[in-house]
Amino acid sequence: MNRINKHLEIAKLESELKELKKVLKCIDDLVFKVDKSGTVLDCWTNRAQDLFYDIDYIMNRPIEEMFDKEFRDKIIEVITKTIAQNRSFEISYDSPRPGPGGQSFLMRTKNLDPQEGIVLLMVTNTTLETQLLDRVRENQEKFHQAFHNSSVGMALLDEHMVVIEHNSELLSMLRPSFEGEIRGIGFLDFLLPPQREQVEDQISGIEQGRPGRIREEVILNSDTGTWCSLSISPVLGRGAKVLYYVCHLKDLSPQKANEEKLLAQRSLLESINFDLQVKIRQLETFSQVLSHDLRSPLANNHMLAEQIKDLSGSPEANVLADMLLANNRRFSRRFEQLTGFLESLGQDDYQFKENDLETILQEALGVFGDKKGYAEIRLISDLLQRSVNFPARYLISLFRYAVKKFLVGRSSPVDIRVTSTLQNGSVMIGVHCAGSAKVGESGAQFSRPVDQVRQQELEDMAVDLYIARGQVRSYGGNVRFLDEGPERNSMVINIPLG
Template sequence: METLQRLDEIIQLKQKIKDFDSLVESIDDIIFEVSRDGVILNCWTSDPKLLFYDKEHFINKTIHEIFPSELATSFSYILEKSFKKKKGYVIKYKSPFYENPEQLYRLQTKIIGNRDDKLTAVVTNITREQKLLSKIQLKEEKFNRAFQNSSIGMLLLDRSLNVIEYNLALQKILGYSDVEEMLARKVPEFIHESHSDNVQAAFDDVKNGIRENAIIEAQCIANENKILWCLINISSVRDTSGKVIYFICQIQDLSLFKSNENKLNLQNELLEKINYELKVKVNQLEAFNQILAHNLRTPISNIEMIINQLSIETEPSQKEQLLNILKTSNKKFLNLFDKLIETVEGQNSSKSLLETSYISVLIDKLKVHFKNEIETNILDIQSEISVNTISFPIEYILCIYKYLINESIGTYKNGFPIHIVIKSWIKESTFYISIENNCNSQHCFEIASQILRDSEKIDDKVLMELHMAKQQIHYFGGSYKIYRKENMGNIVIISLPVNN
């Protein structure tokens, strides 16, 4: 019985050894069992080809017999150190065999329990690992060189937007000399508060995968609170799960670009104003030509006709009558001519046609002009000004309003003063100014197609002023419309584009 029991134990022990050998051989590495004096007692591997020789070639041979002397010396050194320190050590080396000279290996010693007579040496092929590591190191080197030597400011941030690293170009852009001062701050501290929300939104979009990268213009706060316009390009570095590890920011100083852009915009505005003024002056010349052709032709023709009539007239009373008509025609001609010269001189002055005018000034001038009517309670002028400034020669509106108010006063009845209300506002990029009265006459504001009806009488000087005003409103891209109020009175609305 005892013999059978021991036989069973031997069989079980052999099975365990076999299982152990199979287990060790299933490992991709090469495992050597080495004695204290450097003799290889055993070896295991899942792929015998990894040994380069038969397994029996290694058994009971020393390290110096198998490996080149230089490599064997290194192996012996870490073996002795491992036995002495009771601790495992690692050494990396190139393949000593000519068949695979580029293969890289790692030998790691491992202590077997409390044994001091032998240990295991695990040899692992790390060629692929080292090649991948070399590629990563090469990419890191390229990135670091590009990061540090870039002429564009570069900034590396963590997920909380803390500064991890930045390059010299960014340091120059922001004007900081102290490295620690920049590293101690978060990105939001470098962004002007008026742009901080937009910049944060851009980071959030990149972080949440809404955009792969975000490009945004923002005002940055440089050293000594100097404000700079910068172009910020935000991208991210993610791990295998897609989680953001770092943010990379490229930052360009736009100060020079913005300065040149502002100069160019100013020059364009100036050119537009000059071009506009030239067009207006051409339009004025056309209006003057029309006045010369029509308004002045009549008095000149009348004068010539009267002179001819005087030369043949013999009756004293008829001559006197003709002389009076001649004086009237001549006076009318001189008044028109003086007004024409005055208008030309005014338009040829250095004052810009687009100089800002004020509606409050217009109202003040009207009140001065109609001072007597206001003081005698014939006229009352009120205003509701929502927008006070306008880029339009106020004299043209003043001319129209004087005429309109005069026509309104013409309907005055004792005890019923004329109420005038002037309003101004902007809606949908259009400037509006209106004038309304409480007159009974439906036609007292009639300046629509021909300014006046043929049956109405008006001084030629006022007619010319109204004609000029009408032409300029149209040329500015504006218009005027006349409405009858529901109960009593009229409204004239002049509209002009905001950007002339």
């Protein structure tokens, strides 16, 4: 009977051993049975790849023979504390042996037999968990840095739109109405009533399950009434339940200020445009008056002067009539020039646009090619700035006047050097003349009749010069004539880039 009982007991123990082995196979941890000196008495594992040595090498071998001093001292210390205090401990450590990527482990101790000093060491490979935790910490740090160092105001709100966290930029946007801590304050309190109602309506839609994101232009409830671009995004959990709201506020004050400036400029331009239209109509009326009301008196003056000469035989009367005719001709020329200018204002040459300086030069100086009584011109073009945004007709008038002025009294070939450069935001154009003045046998200049003719030609261009110079000055530029000696004269034109 005893023998039978003994066999039954053995069978029961064998069955329990099998069950224990099945249980151990389900455990991913490394389980070591060690004594108080750190000698491995037994080892169970289902992950032999996590062992640093073969099981046969580990069995009955002290820890101090397998690891360096720092690591084995740490293990011996925790074994000793487990036995002495009869309680469990746990430590985290990185793999004591170098390997690709490195591994992390968590060791828990269990006092198996306090009398004999036997301890179980249960080691779990936590490499994956550690990597995930490091990644989470890294992402949290990135979010923290982006959140608190953002150039826009940011706030994290709970499901009731109450501020949980915020950055310093948001606080600066709310000053001085809100000072100090704003956590725990409802975010909608920061908005003015009209915008608050709009945002509340959209928040209600999100809470009722309508997906979306809120984008609005709002005015913060601060003393300055700061215009902001508001963006609120919900963070949803299970069942599309709102967990948090992430809020962005961008200060639109500079943009609004620019919009106000643009509106003011537009209003000013409209006013200027209206004034220009009025002036254009006035010029049109003036042109009509010149063309119709003054032309007839001029013609009548001419006929009257001729009749005076015919009816009066005295020399004095003839002289006065000749003077009247001369003044009438001069006035007629001015009249024709002025009416011609007014009638030409709509032509392309009078429009503000980018014009090629070389083309302007050729047209301006081409009239002197067959002009008798003028010196031979040698044009030297030195144009570093090739174009200018200015009506071509005024530049042509200035060039022609300058050259005609410089050539009077000269017969030998002269050099006309034209330069253009870009200086301090302006186009600098220079017309420079160098050449000897014609001298007769007695040392005098040209005979008086020739000088009078040439001087008369310059006077005939006075209207063109006056108009062209006035246009340059009204554009913010200047025209100067420089006398640098009897053999060198210059004209300098300064035109802003615009």
